[in-house]
Amino acid sequence: MKNSILFVSICVLTVVCSLVAPWWVIAPISFTVAYLGKMKSSAGFGVPFLSVLITWLIAIYLNDNGVVAELMGKLLLLPNWSTPFLSACLGGLVAGCFGLSGALFSYRKKTWVNG
Amino acid sequence: MQKVLGIISLIIGLGLVYFFNNSHTLGEKPIPPIGKLLNPFTGAWQNSEKSTDYSDFKLTSELIKEEVTIVFDDRMVPHIYAKNLQDAMFAQGYVEAYHRLFQMDLSTRSPDGKLAEILGPNLLEYDKKQRRLGLGFAADNALKGWDNFPEELKNVDAYTAGVNHFIDNLAPKDYPIEYKLLDFKPSSWTNRHSALLLKAMTQTLAGYENDIEMSNALRVLGKEDFNLIYPDRNPKDIPIAEGPYNYAKERTDSFKGAITSLNLPSIQRPRSPDGIGSNNWAVSGSKSATGLPMLANDPHLGLSLPSVWYEIAITTPEFSAQGVTLLGMPGIMIGFNENIAWGETNVGHDVSDYYTVKWTDKSKTSYMLDGQQKKADLKIEKILVKGEKVVFDTVRYTVWGPVVDDETNLALRWIAHDAAPTPEFMAFVNGMQCDNYDDYLKSTAAFYAPAQNFIYADNKNEIGIRINGSLPIKKYMQGVTITDGSSSKNGWSGFIPRDANPQERNPERGYVSSANQYSANEDYPYYYNGNFEPYRGRIVNKYLADKKVVDLTYMKAMQNSTYSMLAEEALAVMLPRLNGKVAMHAYAKELAKWDFHYDASSVAAVLFDRWFSTFHEMLWDEVYTQNKKVALPEPDYWVTVNMMESMNTSKFYDVASTSKVESLDDLINQSFRIVMGLDRLTLSESKDAQILHLTRLPAFSEMELALGGTKYSLNAMQQKFGPSWRMIVLLGKTPEAYGTYPGGQSGNPASPFYKNRISTWAKGEYDKLVLARKSSEISTSLFTIHINHEK
Known part of the structure; x- marks a missing residue:
């Protein structure tokens, strides 16, 4: 349950903050949510990773009808279908590292989630 | 332990952010900030553009006086409706930036020598060369000239304001995709950018230069052979203006200031104009199916994506005009309005001469002129290089112009550096508003460089053509070779008066035309030399003279003609001279039944090209073998054709490297045997035509186009050069116009309008261009922009 809340928190914060901040805002978001949410270190990488990956994938599909995917595919010499995943993984990877770090720092700390 | 792992994880995360947020180079390959x-x-995902994305929007500016409406038709062509000219120019600036901002940025960075700043150290040499050529200096000079015309300048100011209105309101997420890829921001537009664009065009069109090679040739070959290999003009040519000319022929003394004693290497200058050329013609009512004039124009340039041209329509209460514009310059360059149509081809006179500079000492700060020491103006150029330290270079300006390279120490006297007495843009801003030829001549007289053959036709049955541009007055052979820069007497002696520039108005034959050939015949009172096209002009004249009544279909067929007069003339001599088994070879039979048309599927065209170029190099082996030791100009193909037609014997037919003394027949048969050993290829396989994006990234380009045409046919499609805009206008009560270009209106590679027009163009078809006097006359529109005055 706690992980689901943290997962959703990262998704929402990613969307809201990315409208005004640079793309790497996912880094402080993931770190802070994991730290304050006292995320278990076992979930520290996976939850922010999936959270940003899915958010980014949805955002990409809402924007693009396949034309940019094709351009990026030609540019990066990759299959067209893979470029949205590659993009989303890139965000996920950054989020995962910062999430894990936040989780590890929050070890033994009390959190606001379960008092 | 946890903390240590946390720190490690944090460091990895920070490393990833740093890596993903910056550009890198892996070996030679640039990696974008992914x-x-x-x-x-x-x-980049934000740049996705779907046909459902278009919707009307409003904007306001305090610089707009009255309301402006811009309607984009179903081809994404903006139709600007303004109450006054300056508001229209604001809107033109806005829409050009809206669709082509990156292109405008890049094409003005190139002359300014600012490409390394965004593209990295690979472009540093290019930037240095551009600065040595003084293109930025030339733009500064142009601006000084423009300042004398404050009223006219307001149009450029309005255009600039329009571009900046777009840039200032552009969110980073909406930057064109190339900015995201190259990781830089658009900077503000200034009037200087428009001047730079003009200088870039001058470089492309009037940057032809072979003084060093010609000097070497004169020294190495001697005068007699030089005149034979590099003759002054082609006797078969039909000039643009056949006379009689204004002004009597003056006595033209031979030039005494030529220098041929130096053995200098070629100077490689950016933006080689090789492959540049254009056609235009107009037929009068007496020769036209409609009873009123028709006009055609197709400029041939380096093809690129986005296209060099942008289609636009401008309407004010005074006029309504449509056509194409070069991005970054107000007005319509090639187009039509309700009454007239106009267009240009390049002139090709030599307006770029090298002068020797004799420095007084190693510091290269003073040089000798007329026996006296003169100080050079030193200009320090600061060149920013992406990812590397700033580079400084010193450009030395002499009385002739900048010294273009350290090895040869030659200074460049070039028309591009002169401040024009009237602003060039007036030719387009005023020209598009004219309704008669006298006004049009007055408007286009403002144009100085690069000199163009301005063609004109109107619905009152006038046709005309005139060179508009500064043509220097030269003595015989002046500027063909390097010039002695130690005497100021060796400079150009002023410019040909504008009314003496070659021109034709309503000639009896019922047509006027140009295709980069000689401007005038030998009766013309002034000497000129330059780079002139030997065949297309003759083909246009032949086509127009042959046909009694010209109609739209004929005009289209002419623009798309792949007929080569070179091939016809050359094969008439070469084929009958094949003997024995060689004459029976399948390739010889293929050539014998060929109609001299360079169709995409033609095999004969490739056979001919290979045979002729092999023969040409064997014939001029004296030049091509020397070329390894000393830089010499390549002889022209027409010289080869004329020679084999008229000379049965010549010392040049002998190949120096063999013990045998070859004859013309030997050369023809030997070169054919070489071709016999080569694979069978069609023209499109051999040519591999392509239209590259400005960054040359294949992902944004159109590769492997199957296209016919040759440099010497009216459809002058080569691998990367070709007809960049084809327009035909039938004048009448209302004009009937057709146009096509290889690209699309949008510069966004992710837009459906990025290269949607290529297929129509490639098929030789046209879009109908409908001049809509009112916005309600536009049948289908994609969206509308309303610009209002902000109080």
Whole structure:
């Protein structure tokens, strides 16, 4: 349950903050949510990773009808279908590292989630 | 332990952010900042453009006086409706930036020598060369000239304001995709950018230069052979203006200031104009199916994506005009309005001469002129290089112009550096508003460089053509070779008066035309030399003279003609001279039944090209073998054709490297045997035509186009050069116009309008261009922009 809340928190914060901040805002978001949410270190990488990956994938599909995917595919010499995943993984990877770090720092700390 | 792992994880995360947020180079390959590029909120994904994305919007500016409406038709062509000219120019600036901002940025960075700043150290040499050529200096000079015309300048100011209105309101997520890829920001537009664009065009069209090679040739070959290999003009040519000319022929003394004693290497200058050329013609009512004039124009330039041209329509209460414009310059360059049509081809006179500079000492700060020491103006150029330290270079300006390279120490006297007495843009801003030829001549007289053959036709049955541009007055052979820069007497002696520039108005034959050939015949009172096209002009004249009544279909067929007069003339001599088994070879039979048309599927065209170029190099082996030791100009193909037609014997037919003394027949048969050993290829396989994006990234380009045409046919499609805009206008009560270009209106590679027009163009078809006097006359529109005055 706690992980689901943290997962959703990262998704929402990613969307809201990315409208005004640079793309790497996912880094402080993931770190802070994991730290304050006292995320278990076992979930520290996976939850922010999936959270940003899915958010980014949805955002990409809402924007693009396949034309940019094709351009990026030609540019990066990759299959067209893979470029949205590659993009989303890139965000996920950054989020995962910062999430894990936040989780590890929050070890033994009390959190606001379960008092 | 946890903390240590946490720190490690944090460091990895920070490393990833740093790596993804910056550009890198892996070996030679540039890696874009992939985090910036690939994130969905500000990255490339935001540039996706769907046909359902278009909707009307409003904007306000305090610089707009009255309301402006811009309607984009179903081809994404903006139709600007303004109450006054300056508001229209604001709107033109806005829409050009809206569709082509990156192109405008790049094409003005190139002359300014500012490409390394965004593209990295590979472009440093290019930047240095551009600065040595003084293109930025030339733009500064142009601006000084423009300042004398404050009223006219307001149009450029309005255009600039329009461009900046777009840039200032552009969010980073909406930057064109190339900015995200190359990781830089658009900077403000200034009037200087428009001047730079003009200088870039001058470089492309009037940057032809072979003084060093010609000097070497004169020294190495001697005068007699030089005159034979590099003759002054082609006796078969039909000039643009056949006379009689204004002004009597003056006595033209031979030039005494030529220098041929130096053995200098070629100077490689950016933006080689090789392959540049254009056609235009107009037929009068007496020769036209409609009873009123028709006009055609197709400029041939380096093809690129986005296209060099942008289609636009401008309407004010005074006029309504449509056509194409070069991005970054107000007005319509090639187009038509309700009453007239106009267009240009390049002139090709030599307006770029090298002068020797004799420095007084090693510091190269003073040089000798007329026996006296003169100080050079030193200009320090600061060149920014992406990812590297700033580079400084010193450009030395002499009385002739900048010294273009350290090895040869030659200074460049070039028309591009002169401040024009009237602003060039007036030719287009005023020209598009004219309704009669006298006004049009007055408007286009403002044009100085690069000199163009301005063609004109109107619905009152006038046709005309005139060179508009500064043509220097030269003595015989002046500027063909390097010039002695130690005497100021060796400079150009002023410019040909504008009314003496070659021109034709309503000639009896019922047509006027140009295709980069000689401007005038030998009766013309002034000497000129330059780079002139030997065949297309003759083909246009032949086609127009042959046909009694010219109609639209004929005009289209002419623009798309792949007929080569070179091939016809050359094969008439070469084929009958094949003997024995060689004459029976399948390739010889293929050539014998060929109609001299360079169709995409033609095998004979490739056979001919290979045979002729092999023969040409064997014939001029004296030049091509020397070329390894000393830089010499390549002889022209027409010289080869004329020679084999008229000379049965010549010392040049002998190949120096063999013990045998070859004859013309030997050369023809030997060169054919070489071709016999080569594979069978069609023209499109051999040519591999392509239209590259400005960054040359294949992902944004159109590769492997199957296209016919040759440099010497009216459809002058080569691998990367070709007809960049084809327009035909039938004048009448209302004009009937057709146009096509290889690209699309949008510069966004992710737009459906990025290269949607290529297929129509490639098939030789046209879009109908409908001049809509009112916005309600536009049958289908994509969206509308309303610009209002902000109080």
